[in-house]
Each structure stands twice: as structure tokens, then as C-alpha cells.
Amino acid sequence: MKKDIEFLKVENIGLAVVPDGGMSEVPLYSAYIINLKEVMLENVFVRSKGSGVVGEEPIKTSTIRMLIEKIAPKTFVKIDDFDQKAASINNEYWISFKENGYLFDKKYIFVPGSIDESNFIEIPLIEKRGVLIK
Numbered sequence: 245m246k247k248d249i250e251f252l253k254v255e256n257i258g259l260a261v262v263p264d265g266g267m268s269e270v271p272l273y274s275a276y277i278i279n280l281k282e283v284m285l286e287n288v289f290v291r292s293k294g295s296g297v298v299g300e301e302p303i304k305t306s307t308i309r310m311l312i313e314k315i316a317p318k319t320f321v322k323i324d325d326f327d328q329k330a331a332s333i334n335n336e337y338w339i340s341f342k343e344n345g346y347l348f349d350k351k352y353i354f355v356p357g358s359i360d361e362s363n364f365i366e367i368p369l370i371e372k373r374g375v376l377i378k
Contacts (some may be wrong), residue, residue, distance in 0.1 A: 296333025
């Protein structure tokens, strides 16, 4: 039964969005999973999607799914790139992974207006400024 299942809290896993200093005319952003743990993450499944309204135009992005076999301790992996228009809508990342044989999952949501320079901090391990959800 569901009441007999122990649900462990996801800790020391972050999702960061940082400006990408690419050569494009339109500002780009990159999203990263950050493993701040001392242990390996295995079978990391990521699903990302975006939705919202810009002006009066409804926007819905494609759903992206990816599997990352392993993320080493104290490292990060780039999982997404998007432009400034997509930064002004809800950007949702659902992540599941195995740690020491236990399956964890967590949803990270960047709401409209959250990916803004006024919210930027120094992102651990990446050593760039951006927005971080832990």
C-alpha cells in the first residue's frame, strides 16, 4: 500500500539556468543538473517542457526526454538550451534518478520572471551566475 512506501526527500541536487554567452543575436540560456552529493547518480531521466503566454500568444514547447546513465559526484551536466522568449514562460523539469538503489524524483519549475538577472547568484561547480533551484 502507498502508506507503507517510504518517500525520501531529494537533497543536494540542483537545477540551474545560466545565460549562455554564445554568438547568437537572441540571448540564449542553458539548463544544468548539478550533483552536489558525494555519491554517483545513476539512470538519471529528465523530462522538460515549457508553457505559458507571451503577449497574447499561447506558447507550448516540445517535450524533451533524455536519459543520462551516470552523473559523478560534485559535477554537472548540461541538459537544455533555450532562447529568451522561452525564459519568460513556465519551464518545468522533472528528474528521476537512482541513488544507492533507491529511486528518487523531483519536479523543478522556473516560473515566468524567475529567470532574470535580479535573481542571479553564483552557481556552485559551474562557476557562472544564474538561477538555481535546489
